[in-house]
Amino acid sequence: MEVYTVNVATGTSEYSGTNNYIYVTLVGEKGESERTLLDNPGLDFCRGAVDQYKVTSPSHLGALLLVRLEKQRYWLEDNWFCRYVTVQPPGEDKALTFPCYRWLIGDIKVEIREGTAKTLRDDSLPQLLAHRKTELQERQTTYRSHTPNDTTNTLDMSKVFNGFMLVSCCVSLSFRWVTWTPGMPRCIDAKTEADLPQDVRFDNEKRSDFEHSLHYALLELSLKKLAISFGKSWSDLDDFKRIFWKLRSPIAEYCMEHWKEDQFFGYQCMNGSNPRMIQRCKKLPENFPVVPNMVQSSMAPRTNLDKELKAGNIYLLDYAIMDGVPTNTIRGKPQYIAAPLCLLYQHPDDRFIPIAIQLEQTPGLDTPIFLPRDPPLAWLLAKMWVRHSEFQVFQLLSHLLRTHLVIEVFCVATLRQLPAVHPIYKLMAPHLRYTLEINCRGRTQLLSSTGIFKRVVSTGGEGLVILAQREYKGLTYRSLQPPNDFPDRGVSQLPNYFYRDHSLMLWEAILSFVSGMVGLYYQSDHDVQEDLELQAWIRDISLEGFAELPKFGLPSKLSTREELSTLLSVAIFISSAQHAATNNGQFDWCAWVPNTPCTMRLPHPTDKDAVTMEMIMATLPDVSQSCVQMAITWHLGRAQPDAIPLGQYTEEHFTEGRAQEVIDRFTAELKEIEKHIMSQNEGLELQYLFLLPSRIENSITI
Template sequence: MVDYEVTVYTGDRVQATTLNSVHIKLVGTDGESDRTWLNSMVIFRGSVSTYTVSCPNSLGQLVLIELDKRPLILLPDDAWFADKVEIKSPEDDFYTFPVYCWISDRETHRYREGKALRIFDESNPLGQYARQQELSQRSADYDWDFYAPGVPYTIKADGPSTLPDEVQFSFTKTTEFAFTAATGLLELKLKGLVDNQENWKNLDDINDVFRNKDTPLSDYVQEHWKEDWLFAYQFLNGVHPTLIQRCKTLPKNFPVTDDMVFIPDGSNLSNELKQGNIYLCDYKNLDGMPANTIQGMQQYLTAPLVLLHKRPDDKLMPIAIQLKQTPAEDNPIFFPTDFPYDWLIAKIFVRSADFSEHQINAHLLRTHLLAEVFAVSLLRNFSMVHPLYKLLIPHTQYTLQINELARKQLIGPTGVFTQFTASGGEALTMILERLMSSITYRSLCIPDDIADRDMQDVPNFYYRDDGLQLWSIMFKFVQGVIQYYYKSDDEVHDDSELQIWIGDIFEHGFLSEPQTGIPKCFTTVPELTKFVTMVMFTSSCQHAAINSGQYDYGGWMPNTPATLQRAPPTKKDTTSAATMRETLPPKNVTAQGMATVWLLSRQSSDFVPLGHYLDEYFTEETPLKLQRDFKAELDMLSIAINNRNINLEVPYTYLDPKKIENSVAI
């Protein structure tokens, strides 16, 4: 007889303990062990337990293990979370089998030895068979579902609870998410705001919606929201820094002339355009979209054009706003020199349009829905031993469940976005379809996007500065991992799992549209490296930049109204403070919007920062070292960002690596 020393690591997470009997079978190149009962008592969360599995003869090189569990008599089934299994063979060889998932049924689950293997590395028939069986099961567990015409496909599921255990929220996250949502709604009910359709008589009363939930920046925004510099600053460093672009030639539908705008220091608009000091924000994606009806009242959604000027002191300031795309007598161009409430209400319409463009384009489409596409294709098409699976799986955590929740609670028929925003309901899928027709691969890669918007040298653009550094650090890490496993372009070309993965993304994420620039296959190592960097960046950094500041800038509703209930002014000198209050959403709509952005800005206690890989999917030293180097570089960047922020009146923190979650998890 020969003995194998088997060490089982149970995850240190709530409900990871099991009262069930756990069994293991070792499978090697020269045979397999009997199915062996491991525990004679409870396996506790966080425990490390060692057992002996005896065999008549050596099993050769271990290829996989089989785990299953069964309830003892009179005890119910429960779920068990295993981290990994380590095995010492009679020949003193050590094997690690990463698990990192829940086992909640009575089925037999197979886990491969930890060394990463591409499909053409599988020389052992047993490994080939196990891989084939695994991929067959994965393609059944993670299937595509049609969502709407012209929109990326989603995971096929009948709600969050039907998703496979391995992608569901932890108990901790489930409990905290539900508690935050419930307490927020209860507070609104106790204050009588849920059904209160009155308009605000005094904007300061908005402070009573959520007491003690302000952030330092939300307080700052409340104090300064009317000021032009903060209005402009948000296009650079707010939650939507991806729309603004340098303008060298004015759009034909934005007829601003030199004599209309005031440029300090004796210059004029024509000169400033030539010198590259003029910037444009164009909300044309919203043009012609049907605004929602809320509580029986027609809402209003405009498609503004905004012109901004970089002054000699490097401060960006708005100089002209047109609220609709087509020039007309009843579509005046507003200027800072106009009557104060004319100018303020024009800015409010822009900020409301920005809410819709940000939430639907930058947030929903370009992070949540694309991250879901990347995750589903990864889970469908890669074996757990594939190096790309090991590299990217941490960047998919909770994405499928948060998106399922969003489709039910936010953008579903009774969701908050559907009921209480100007772009909810019928407009949502129409806007998404329009946006999909214009999405490009370059716009998803921050170095290309910054270059295409000609934003390389605008001062005080911290999203750009931090984002480009993050991309560079991430690219270096991804490049190291990929070049370790792919020594030539031919190996990329010959990896069928890799080619099916990108083909699935091209078809179901980008609807087989070649004009997007998304590759439908990979032919070179550099091509693969860039795409994987984009996937990782989108699922972590980009989502953090777009999501984390929602309450900072939206907690004071007048700065980011989700809807407006009066039509935009068609003439100047027709507005007042009363007009402004009547334009802003009523009390219950305000309360629902603020509660939602509060919920979506909260950090869970099981938040995993970028570069922290708690689950050890890799076992080889080279990728493990690359992970350590990646984290070290991120730590250095975090220190530099914090040192910079000390001297900023409005710190930019959303791309601090310590505040970026590894995945789209909220």
């Protein structure tokens, strides 16, 4: 009789434990152990517990291949989250680890593999090959995609999902690729987060915190009798201070004091909530007729606009993408948008300042060019209109589209095409945590016809879809790679561009980490080419997820280790650093509503001399809209209580020592980056800390 020592680890989140019956069977090359009941119901498998048992077998099982877990109802159904199982064979010093990290729901039987990462070519035993195949078949049933050749149980149909077109082809299954709206990345087919499998849902603590925090913020404002002031304008700019109470931050307060300053406006173009839009201006756009004498007073002595253009010191913000976008109607009143052009100048005294603003794309008598020498209120309102466009672009394009929706494609493809033993699944899993649920919630709670954007944002409703479609049409794989993006925009030499500097450091660290991991499991480019599971994964990403984007630039086949490493680095960078750069500061930059207004209630000015404070107050968001803007940006931008920082892996998918060494080097490099960023910020009045590794989450969870 052979006796194996088995340890079973239960999850640490709320309700992870179970009082149901749990059975285990060890499966080896030479046979199976006895099916063993592991405890008396209710005594073991408590939250966070690691319980030890003895499992017997009539003879030695040889190399252990699988651990079979079974859960059966005892009295009431009680779901169980298993972290991992370790098995120490008789006479051996080292235990084998079998990662699980999944929920067992209902009367269920699952088989988990030993944790050594293996590609398809690494498996030769029929039993393990069959396990890979079965796992993927089960996943593809859950995360199914309809293909043109699949005519089983199909029906051409379209249905309205919260005001948007939801195009579907299969009606027999609940989960598959679906087109949320045409001209956008495809996504998981789930009407709400409740339709998602439990393994990709928030845990109970996360769900409770998420649902409580927005209610808390709105309640704080309601207690001040502000949030219910529908349609009422503020009396003056100082009135906006009334919504600063318990919801505040050092940067938000700095913003409140300095938002009128041209230098602070320029700083936000580089290091604010949308730091990826600024570009070098080599030649003035034909539709932006700025002449040198207009901006001469903003220039340094003994220079002019033509000289500064040639020297590379002139930059441009161009919101042409906003031109003609339909506007929202809120409580029966139309809202307004603009499509500004804004010229900025890198002054030799180290100031980065706006020097000319045109609020529409077509010049004319009713589209004046606003200048710093204009009446102060006119120049201030022109900058507000630029910042209002900035709110739309950063929330819907830089944040939603270019992080959340892009990464959802990787989520669905990874779940559908890579078994849990695959090294790329293990590498990607921590960076996909909670993303499907937060995206489902975003579509229903933020973007739908009854969502928050429809209630308070000028592009809410049809406008936000058209805006995102325009951006997606021009989205390129190249632009998602920092080493290409910054030179392409001509901003490699722009001083004090902390977002750029920190992004490049993080990119290099991530690429080094990923290349190290890829090198462990792919000895040559040929290994990449011959990995059928990996090739199915890239096809799902390229041909399914980005199906409507033929010029995206991502091939449907991976040919080299370098291509694979770059793609994985893009996914990890976007899900961690890029999301942090656009998400984490939104309360800081938007809490002072005049700095980044969510909507405008009057058209933009056509006469510089007609701008009054009364016009400004009637244009800015009303009291209720301001309260919702502050509450939602605090809710979405605050540090998450259960955040897992970049480079920290609480779920140990990799069990082999060589992989852990690569992870340890990555962790050490992130610590050095942290030190460098902290040192760089010493003495700065306004610190840029959004890309501190300790403040970057591994995945998009909010």
